Amino acid sequence: MPFPFQISTHDALLTLDTQELPIYEDALPGIPGVDVQPLFLDPHNGVWVLRVKFKPGVVLPKHYHTGTVHFFTLSGRWHYLEYPVQPQTAGCYLYEPGGSIHTFATPADNDGITDTFMVVEGANVNFDQQGNYLGLMDASSIMGLIDALITERGLDPARYVTPPQPHYTDAPR
Template sequence: MSTEALAPFRGRQPFAMVSDLVVPGALDLDADDRLWVPQAPDVAFRPLLLSPSQGYFVNLLRVRRSGVLSRHRHAGPVHSFTLRGRWHYLEHDWEATEGGYAFEPPGETHTLVVPDGVAEMITLFHVTGSYVYVDPDGRATGYEDVFTKIENARRHYAEIGLGAERVEEFLR
């Protein structure tokens, strides 16, 4: 291989480009429990990337109970990879299983369920925009977005002694 082929790029990167983000051990599903931000009883998330300037987040969602998790409507697209366990939506006949990928279109409303017998479900979600929690008739009951994720992570990391600034390593 030529020396030129092995040379790094010598040009300038685009103005105002954000820096790369590398999260070692991102898929270590049994990592330090303190990294998991409590969201509800037996539900926690582990941030991987929080992008307030672009309005999206990437996180691992961990659920350690069966039953209905939430009913929500997406403002933007969602991509998911199920890493452990399984889950489904009441409104669909498919089930997300370990190793599988699912795409959820903007505007869809659905009810997430972790089936009986699943001790733990962990799924990597890439969420653009927000989701609005709704009752069975579609009336809003709450919401979640990158900004609520940042605040929840900041509060959690401060409370457990990792420092509120810990969340900044995930911001881009």
């Protein structure tokens, strides 16, 4: 059996060394204490992969997930306000099915930074505690957020992986 048709080619691995990349401090407007390192942003397929560090006392808006989330806690601790008796600590892996609704929080008495890694499909639809719509976070909006932050702060362009788009040699039919 022959190999399948190769849609995209690349001369090198699509890899990043997170120790050599900046982590953008206070990256979320209006929510201090959230530092973001984008690793993979794919607006075409709605997938975003981030390393995020949260300072003690951070509470994110309540949000609805349109897709799944794989969430790994590298250090520190956090919990959902809706599930206070199930804290996530270093080494915890959490799977969130699409349709989940919750409010992320790091305890104010945390001993340092909570370091996390997440793979998200789709979007977070954000609401305030009264249920009023605040906005949407997805791969496209994160790209815009990082670009605006870089421009505002006069930083070098961000480096993260975006998948190559297919290149077709035949004209569309």
